[in-house]
Amino acid sequence: MTNLKQSVAAACLGLPVALGALTLTAAPASAAGVVHLFHRSAAEPMRVPRMAMWNHCAETLDIEIIENFSPPKQYEVQLPVQLSSSTPPDIYAYWAGGRSQFQAATGKIRAMNDIWAEIKDNYPAGVQATSTEPDGNVYTIPTTFQPNVFWYNKRVFAEHGLTPPTTWEDFLDVAAKLKEAGVTPFLLGSKSGWEPLLWFDYFVLRVAGSDFRNGLMAGTESYLDPRVVEAMELWKGLLEAGYFNDRTSSLGWQEMATKFVTGEGAMELMGTWTVGNFIQAGLEPGTDFDVFDFPPITEGIELAVEGAVEGWAASGAGENTDNAIAMLKCVSEREPQELFARQAQRMAANKDVPVDIYEPAAFQATIERFQDMLDAPFHQNLELATHPGVTEVAKRELPRFLAYPDQYMKVLELLEDRRNDVFGES
Amino acid sequence: MNARLTPWLFLMPAILIYGIFGAYPIFQTFAISLTNQVGVAEPGTFIGLQNYVTLIEDEYFLNSLKNTGIWVIAFLIVPNSLAITIALLVKQTFWGAGLIKTVFFLPLALSFAIVGVVWGWIYEPDVGLLDQLLIGLGLDGLIVEWLGPEAATYSVIAAAAWRQTAFATVVFLAGLSAIPQELIEAAKVDGGTRRQIFFRITLPLLKPASTIAVSSALIHALLATEIVLTMTEGGPFGTSEVVGYRMYMETFWNYKFGYGAAIGVIVTLMTATMVVPYVRRMAKAQERDWS
Numbered sequence: 001m002t003n004l005k006q007s008v009a010a011a012c013l014g015l016p017v018a019l020g021a022l023t024l025t026a027a028p029a030s031a032a033g034v035v036h037l038f039h040r041s042a043a044e045p046m047r048v049p050r051m052a053m054w055n056h057c058a059e060t061l062d063i064e065i066i067e068n069f070s071p072p073k074q075y076e077v078q079l080p081v082q083l084s085s086s087t088p089p090d091i092y093a094y095w096a097g098g099r100s101q102f103q104a105a106t107g108k109i110r111a112m113n114d115i116w117a118e119i120k121d122n123y124p125a126g127v128q129a130t131s132t133e134p135d136g137n138v139y140t141i142p143t144t145f146q147p148n149v150f151w152y153n154k155r156v157f158a159e160h161g162l163t164p165p166t167t168w169e170d171f172l173d174v175a176a177k178l179k180e181a182g183v184t185p186f187l188l189g190s191k192s193g194w195e196p197l198l199w200f201d202y203f204v205l206r207v208a209g210s211d212f213r214n215g216l217m218a219g220t221e222s223y224l225d226p227r228v229v230e231a232m233e234l235w236k237g238l239l240e241a242g243y244f245n246d247r248t249s250s251l252g253w254q255e256m257a258t259k260f261v262t263g264e265g266a267m268e269l270m271g272t273w274t275v276g277n278f279i280q281a282g283l284e285p286g287t288d289f290d291v292f293d294f295p296p297i298t299e300g301i302e303l304a305v306e307g308a309v310e311g312w313a314a315s316g317a318g319e320n321t322d323n324a325i326a327m328l329k330c331v332s333e334r335e336p337q338e339l340f341a342r343q344a345q346r347m348a349a350n351k352d353v354p355v356d357i358y359e360p361a362a363f364q365a366t367i368e369r370f371q372d373m374l375d376a377p378f379h380q381n382l383e384l385a386t387h388p389g390v391t392e393v394a395k396r397e398l399p400r401f402l403a404y405p406d407q408y409m410k411v412l413e414l415l416e417d418r419r420n421d422v423f424g425e426s
Numbered sequence: 427m428n429a430r431l432t433p434w435l436f437l438m439p440a441i442l443i444y445g446i447f448g449a450y451p452i453f454q455t456f457a458i459s460l461t462n463q464v465g466v467a468e469p470g471t472f473i474g475l476q477n478y479v480t481l482i483e484d485e486y487f488l489n490s491l492k493n494t495g496i497w498v499i500a501f502l503i504v505p506n507s508l509a510i511t512i513a514l515l516v517k518q519t520f521w522g523a524g525l526i527k528t529v530f531f532l533p534l535a536l537s538f539a540i541v542g543v544v545w546g547w548i549y550e551p552d553v554g555l556l557d558q559l560l561i562g563l564g565l566d567g568l569i570v571e572w573l574g575p576e577a578a579t580y581s582v583i584a585a586a587a588w589r590q591t592a593f594a595t596v597v598f599l600a601g602l603s604a605i606p607q608e609l610i611e612a613a614k615v616d617g618g619t620r621r622q623i624f625f626r627i628t629l630p631l632l633k634p635a636s637t638i639a640v641s642s643a644l645i646h647a648l649l650a651t652e653i654v655l656t657m658t659e660g661g662p663f664g665t666s667e668v669v670g671y672r673m674y675m676e677t678f679w680n681y682k683f684g685y686g687a688a689i690g691v692i693v694t695l696m697t698a699t700m701v702v703p704y705v706r707r708m709a710k711a712q713e714r715d716w717s
Contacts, residue, residue, distance in 0.1 A: 077655060080678035084466045102681065107466060191573075193661055249662035250551050250571040389680040400663035403575065422680070 033061075033323040038068045038082065038089035039312075040075035049343035053143070056339055057330035063323050083108040083315065090324040094313040095384040096131040100139035102387050103313070110316025111137040115325060119332040124351045126374030130309045134218045140311040141328045142349035143337055146272045147307035147373050148198045148381060149291040156183055156266045164292035171295045175243045178266050185243040187265035189251035190402055193395030196248075197382040198269050200398055201306045203231035206297035210304045210377040217379075217386040219423025223415040232401070232408040234297065239405040248402040257281075260289075269294070271308060272347065272370065275363070285363035304377040308384060309349060347371075389422040390415065452694060459687035470684050477688035487689065489664055490672040493579050494648060497668060498700070500580075501647035505587045506639055509594030510632075514624075516595075517602050534592040538646075542656030545585035549573050549657075578658050578666040586653050590646060594639040601635025602628070637708040641701050648697050669693050 037054060041047035047069055058065050068089065070078050075093070082088050088108045094100060103109040116138040120128050127145055131138050152164055157174075160181050165171040175185035190196050204213050208227035215221035216228070238244065245251070245265060257277035259265040268274070275285070283289050293303055312331065314324040330336060334352040341348035342357045347370060355364050355371070383391050397411040459477055463470030481487050516527050533541065548555045549572035560569050572581045605628060613623045651670030654660060660667035660675070669689060677686025 073656070073659075077674075077678075084678065104465075107468075190662070193659065247551060247571055247574070250574045255551070389682075392675060392679055396661065396664050399661065403662070 033063045033320060034066060035063055035090040035320050035323045035327055036066045036068065037091045038070075038075075038079065039093040040072045041069045042071040046344060049340045049346075052343055053331055053336040053340035054327070056336045057327050060330060061323075061326050063327060088315040088317050090318060090320040091312055091314055091327060094140050094311060096127075096133075096138075096140040096142050096309040096311055096380060099380075099384050099386065099388060099391070100313065101133040101135040101137065103139065104135075104137075108315040108317055109139050110314045110321065110325075111139060112141060112314070112325075112328065113138055115329050119329055122332045122334070122350050122352070124371070124374040126305075126376070126378035127309055127349050127351075130378055130380055131311070134214075140309075140313045141332050142309045142311040143331055143340060144311075144346045145307060145309045145349045145374070145378075146347060147305050147370050147378070148201075148269060148271045149305075149370075149373075150267055150269050150294060151260065151274065151278070151289055151291055152267045153260055153263055153265075154288055154290055156263045164290070165295050166292075168295050168297050175238065175241070179241070179243055183263070184245045184259070184265040185267060186238065186245075187256040187259050187268040188244050188248055188402065189253055189256045190248045190399035191250060191252035191255075193399055194381075194383050195253055195270075196398040196402055197391075197394055198271075198306065199235060200231070200394065201379065201382050202269065202294040203235055203297070204228060205304045205306060205379065206294060206301060207231040207234070208298070209301045210379065213304075213379060217382070219387065219390075219419055223412045223419055228412060229409070232412060236401075236405040236408050239402065244402070249399050276345070279360065279363075285360060285366060287362070291366060291369070302377060304379055305373040306379045306381050307373075308381055309378075311349070387422045390418050393418040455687045455690045455694075458684055459691050461684045463683040463687075465681045465683065473684070477685050478692075480685070481688055481692070486664060486667070487669070487672055490660075490667040490669045493665075493667055494650075494669045494696075496579055497583055497647040497650055498644065500583045501587065501590060501643045502640065504583075505590035505594050505643060506636070508587075508591045509598050509639065512591070512595045513598035513602055514628075517599060530595055531592050533589040534596065536589060538586060538589060538650070538653040539656050541585055541589045542582075542653040545581075545588070546573075546657050548585075549581055573658055573662070573666075575662045575665045578662060582650075582654055582657050582666050585657065586646070586650060590643060593642060597635045597639045597642075598632060601632045604634075605631045633708055633711060637705060641705055644701050644704070645697060648693060648700070669696075 039047075039050055041050055051065075051067065054065055054067075057063075069075075079092060083092075083103070094103070094109070100109060104111075116131075119141070120131075120138075123131070123142060127142050130145075131140060131142055133139060150164075156178070157163065160177060160183070162174050162177060165174045178185040188195060188199065201213070204216065204227070207230050208225075212221055212225075212227060216223070216225075222228070245256070245259065253268075253270055253274060254277065256265065256268055256270070257274050258281075260268050261278060261281040261283060278289050279285065293305075296303060312328060314321060314328060316324075332350065334350050337348040337350040338353045338357060340346070341353055345358060347358075347367060355367050358364055358367050379385060382394055393415050397414050401408055401411045458470070460472055460474060461470030462473050462476075512530050516523055516530065536544070551557065551571065554572070556572065557569050560566060570577050572578075609627055609631075610623060613627055618626070649670050650668050651674060654666060654668055654671045655674070658666045660671050670693065673686050673689040673693065676682045676689060680686075
């Protein structure tokens with residue numbers, strides 16, 4: 001009996017030790033470190049290129065990636081919750097622009113100033129400027145940039161004998177002629193709330209200029225400033241003239257892309273992500289559609305460009321921060337960004353990524369034009385450039401303005417109230 | 427062992443779990459609601475009831491409160507009425523009853539977030555299933571902007587009610603199965619009409635089931651957030667915003683943790699005020715019925 005007990009005890013003690021030893025010897029060589037990565041990818045076509053970029057760096061640095069991702073809408077919801085937890089991701093997708101500095105309130109975004117000096121020359125001046133926040137810090141390492149521009153349907157323009165407008169008067173003239181011909185001049189859906197922000201940004205930039213707009217985003221200028229009122233009145237004029245499509249609040253940018261392709265509408269102010277819809281629908285870049293700059297309004301105001309610089313931030317929380325920083329340095333380089341840009345067909349932020357990787361070849365001239373835009377003052381769009389509290393009101397009230405243009409002063413008052421609330425009265 | 431202590435020992439695990447995961451967060455939320463905490467990096471400063479005072483004048487919050495009121499009324503009436511009707515129908519044994527049950531129970535397998543995504547597609551202008559169906563039936567005149575400013579709240583409620591009806595149907599069906607058949611048969615023998623049997627026997631005996639269905643409807647209506655997030659994000663222009671969504675926006679979007687916590691406390695109080703008395707009354711009624 002004693003022998004049996006001893007045998008069982010020996011087996012109980014010995015077996016786990018033996019199995020443990022076996023596991024140790026059989027275990028594959030582990031990576032030098034780990035990073036938890038959280039990103040926004042709706043589907044494989046975007047997730048795969050993103051991970052190709054990160055896997056390149058992971059292999060180079062011998063770091064293991066633990067990946068987590070959500071579709072964009074859910075990502076917006078989940079990220080703030082995750083960052084407020086005690087186990088935030090080490091690296092997460094984010095945007096350069098003023099909004100990042102307010103993310104610091106969560107204590108889960110790390111300033112990258114220490115590595116920025118080493119890597120900033122990987123980027124053109126416009127991206128460098130956009131990446132530096134009003135508080136003087138750099139939080140996000142950029143990987144893509146997407147300007148918001150006017151797309152116009154060349155077939156529709158040709159049919160009505162029109163050329164892209166270069167002045168405000170031309171712009172109004174083109175819109176009037178299209179309207180008279182039964183074509184919707186400007187396509188704009190506001191279902192997601194952010195779409196009309198692009199128009200607001202450009203009106204403010206063209207009426208009041210870059211410095212004023214920077215002040216507006218930083219909370220030092222007022223939404224009730226006469227220049228903002230003038231911008232809204234110009235926009236109201238276009239709305240009241242019937243130059244926009246109807247049902248703006250229940251339609252989004254995808255529906256607008258469809259109307260653009262069918263020729264129901266002639267122009268759309270939108271980011272470069274919409275071009276995929278045009279090409280998939282059979283439109284040929286340069287032949288069937290092209291871009292033009294938002295026309296000048298106030299004389300002497302520089303033609304600044306508005307858009308989005310997307311990148312990645314580190315939470316700076318937890319033991320993997322050094323790995324996260326090494327990975328972020330790596331993705332600033334040409335090779336990983338080229339991998340991503342080639343597969344995703346999104347414009348890389350790194351200045352050395354060649355243009356010939358973008359398809360179709362007919363679109364490369366437009367890409368070069370976008371890259372040239374970075375020589376002009378480049379602004380993050382309103383959603384990314386200011387406090388999220390102000391953004392919330394803009395995304396809520398500007399769609400209201402599209403439906404009820406008469407309420408423009410009420411919209412500005414609400415924006416001003418929120419500005420005072422988040423930045424303090426000044 | 428002391429006989430007075432024994433029950434407490436058995437209750438201790440449940441009390442501990444509830445205390446840590448239920449009561450403590452409620453008290454912590456209340457404590458945060460008395461501060462001006464921004465984000466989670468640093469605790470806020472004590473400001474007393476200032477957040478609650480601000481809420482009374484907050485146009486966005488009051489709008490979300492109004493919409494939550496609409497949710498509560500609609501959610502109490504629509505899914506529960508439909509569920510009783512469906513439960514009575516599918517309880518009958520007839521050819522195809524199984525198929526009907528499956529069709530009505532299917533939404534139960536979906537989360538409110540997924541229901542929101544699916545119904546978002548159904549409501550899409552022009553190309554959505556609903557518009558296409560109405561066009562196909564020659565009822566174009568009935569088409570409205572389903573997720574537009576006038577209809578958004580009701581469209582979202584209809585989508586959520588679809589799932590809630592499935593849940594309530596299961597509950598009422600279980601309740602109907604528990605009613606002794608002899609009672610119904612005795613009533614029939616005594617000459618009771620179908621109407622009399624329903625209102626005097628079936629409905630009173632469905633009290634336990636209706637307690638669950640009504641409480642669930644109340645809680646889901648008061649906390650409706652994910653379906654609003656996935657379908658409309660509170661829009662257009664905040665017309666479909668509810669208090670749960672407002673709490674999320676203030677806390678995680680605007681980083682106003684103190685303010686968001688104040689909304690959380692109000693939602694908790696509203697839920698407790700509505701659900702607890704109802705459940706207690708129903709429990710007492712059941713005790714009375716059984717004694």
